[in-house]
Amino acid sequence: MNIVVCVKQVPDTYSERRLDPGDKTLDRASADGVINELDEYAIEESLKLAEATGGTVTVLTMGPEKATESIRKALSMGADKAVHVLDDSLHGADAVQTSAALAAALDKVGFDLVVLGSESTDARMSVVPAMLAERLGLPQLTYASKVEVDGSAITVQRQAEYGYDKVEATLPAVVSVVEKINEPRYPSFKGIMAAKKKEVANFGVGDLGLAEADLGLAGAATEVVEFTPAPPREKGVVVTDEGDGGVKIADYLASQKIL
Amino acid sequence: MSEILVLVDHADGAVKKVTLELLTLARRLGEPAAVFVGQGYDNAKSILAEYGAAKVYVAADAELAEYVVAPKVAVLASLVQDRQPGGVLLPSSADGKEIAGRLAVRVGAGVITDAVDVRDGFVCEQSVFGGGTIVQSRVRSGVPIVTVRPNSAAPEAAPADAAEEQVSVTLSDADKAARITDRVEVEKGERPDLAEASIVVSGGRGVGSGENFAVIEALADALGAAVGASRAATDAGWYPHQYQVGQTGKTVSPQLYLAAGISGAIQHRAGMQTSKTIVVVNKDAEAPLFEIADFGVVGDLHQVVPQLTEEVKKRKA
Ligand SMILES: Cc1cc2nc3c(=O)[nH]c(=O)nc-3n(C[C@H](O)[C@H](O)[C@H](O)COP(=O)(O)OP(=O)(O)OC[C@H]3O[C@@H](n4cnc5c(N)ncnc54)[C@H](O)[C@@H]3O)c2cc1C
Numbered sequence A: 001m002n003i004v005v006c007v008k009q010v011p012d013t014y015s016e017r018r019l020d021p022g023d024k025t026l027d028r029a030s031a032d033g034v035i036n037e038l039d040e041y042a043i044e045e046s047l048k049l050a051e052a053t054g055g056t057v058t059v060l061t062m063g064p065e066k067a068t069e070s071i072r073k074a075l076s077m078g079a080d081k082a083v084h085v086l087d088d089s090l091h092g093a094d095a096v097q098t099s100a101a102l103a104a105a106l107d108k109v110g111f112d113l114v115v116l117g118s119e120s121t122d123a124r125m126s127v128v129p130a131m132l133a134e135r136l137g138l139p140q141l142t143y144a145s146k147v148e149v150d151g152s153a154i155t156v157q158r159q160a161e162y163g164y165d166k167v168e169a170t171l172p173a174v175v176s177v178v179e180k181i182n183e184p185r186y187p188s189f190k191g192i193m194a195a196k197k198k199e200v201a202n203f204g205v206g207d208l209g210l211a212e213a214d215l216g217l218a219g220a221a222t223e224v225v226e227f228t229p230a231p232p233r234e235k236g237v238v239v240t241d242e243g244d245g246g247v248k249i250a251d252y253l254a255s256q257k258i259l
Numbered sequence B: 001m002s003e004i005l006v007l008v009d010h011a012d013g014a015v016k017k018v019t020l021e022l023l024t025l026a027r028r029l030g031e032p033a034a035v036f037v038g039q040g041y042d043n044a045k046s047i048l049a050e051y052g053a054a055k056v057y058v059a060a061d062a063e064l065a066e067y068v069v070a071p072k073v074a075v076l077a078s079l080v081q082d083r084q085p086g087g088v089l090l091p092s093s094a095d096g097k098e099i100a101g102r103l104a105v106r107v108g109a110g111v112i113t114d115a116v117d118v119r120d121g122f123v124c125e126q127s128v129f130g131g132g133t134i135v136q137s138r139v140r141s142g143v144p145i146v147t148v149r150p151n152s153a154a155p156e157a158a159p160a161d162a163a164e165e166q167v168s169v170t171l172s173d174a175d176k177a178a179r180i181t182d183r184v185e186v187e188k189g190e191r192p193d194l195a196e197a198s199i200v201v202s203g204g205r206g207v208g209s210g211e212n213f214a215v216i217e218a219l220a221d222a223l224g225a226a227v228g229a230s231r232a233a234t235d236a237g238w239y240p241h242q243y244q245v246g247q248t249g250k251t252v253s254p255q256l257y258l259a260a261g262i263s264g265a266i267q268h269r270a271g272m273q274t275s276k277t278i279v280v281v282n283k284d285a286e287a288p289l290f291e292i293a294d295f296g297v298v299g300d301l302h303q304v305v306p307q308l309t310e311e312v313k314k315r316k317a
């Protein structure tokens, strides 16, 4: 089975995240980049499925030069090769455009299964997997907490508020995973060494047959009009429990008309 | 005045509060038209009318519930094409966001998720980076498609006609590609939905064990609240994963968020920072969550929380 796993590099939550005052896009250069956490679960699930079916795993990333670090990490976990969609005209792309670029890249490389994380920690949109299913006209098997492949049949448990739905489809398909699906492996020393020699193909906008005018900030369907730091919360009251802590909270809630 | 489509979030006709919030927001932007997909419209009718739906589009074909997300996209896409609405509002739930994303691709529009306010001209306010930055954004091509977080507006009644119009769509093969074969409901009590609740009581590693979560649940029940948990608690298996609050869990924005035995790591704060009032119980006075608490008690939650529960019961009696 030919699996492509979509991996996004995001600014580390621990570092200061900010928007660039100039073009109001995420300042990716000033923060440390890490693999979007849920994408590590996507990589792990892809590796497992490839191991079980004798398939290959290709990493697909769209992002600036710096995203190569995350690609190498995914390769060191065991993915076979990678495709990096790298083009300055993509800077400032929104979800509609990102999904268009990823769909075009997927068409070009070919696949039986696409695996994604269900949410990125920077955008937190949770839309790219569904958008890819829409663009590719493929089954949407998102929020999977369990994936089973049997020949060309695929079944997932789609996590929901009330429990889960069992969803069935035929490959090719688009899957996104939630965090409880598995435990991502750490790259081994051997894996890290091997990753250095693995192939990373760079695709530009021209290679994907996309029109430059539709891409990047200028062609985005959404825009940030302005942004401001959130006003800091006013400092509250902290008391030490002297046997009446519960009562004190009740008093406070009553004073706020919550109780 | 142009129509504003509002996708109704419901379970067999029991309408979720977020829908009433969306109808309230829609009134500022145009004429609210609810879109009801699925079974049980009879149960939903009067409340949609009460909260201002001038019109209700009803798509009740049983087939629509058999497939993942795409049928709702098909219904909305056909309405967008036929009615040229001024915008589409959906709840920021897992399904709501996916429907919004696919709809944007299908009708060639832009999509904004997790708005906490939508103003005249469809200018959307979002709270990003775990609540650290407030962004004003807008859709600049095609019909604006916006998902709104629960608890972003106070629902206001404004009786309207709720004139009913049946809608039927033909699903494409692609819409039918992912088929739901079974629905497995884990036991769910009487507590409100975590994302929608106006009060959330959360427990963390400090709770100590799965059994001890009874302390958290008892307070939640006394307050009529939902229960949440930190990742340390869900990872330990003390509480089910779907109740996790934070960066990799739910984002909540209730009137009151009460955290017990949670240190307040940045990933946890990312999911609760925009709560109106935050109350913290922790035995460590240095716990970072105290920094954003409106009211905090340094103490043992096993003493403080049960006492609070008793006090709440007493005062409510
Ligand atoms: C990529 C990533 C994503 C993450 N996503 C999330 C997420 O979505 N949600 C989330 O919650 N976390 C998330 N985390 C984990 C987060 O970093 C913290 O590890 C986690 O929130 C800690 O949970 P906790 O506060 O319950 O535990 P701890 O940090 O161990 O804190 C327990 C607290 O309980 C107090 N305590 C102990 N006993 C008592 C007592 N008897 N009475 C009162 N207080 C007591 C202690 O003083 C301490 O402050 C994520 C981490 C990473 C790396």
Ligand SMILES: Nc1ncnc2c1ncn2[C@@H]1O[C@H](COP(=O)(O)O)[C@@H](O)[C@H]1O
Pocket: A006, A007, A008, A009, A036, A038, A039, A042, A060, A061, A062, A063, A095, A098, A102, A115, A116, A117, A118, A119, A120, A121, A123, A124, A125, A126, A127, A128, A129
């Ligand atoms: N630029 C990107 N490159 C590769 N994968 C991406 C990119 N953006 C989003 N994804 C994938 O889509 C998932 C959901 O992202 P989002 O919809 O932005 O929350 C992520 O977990 C990734 O798997």
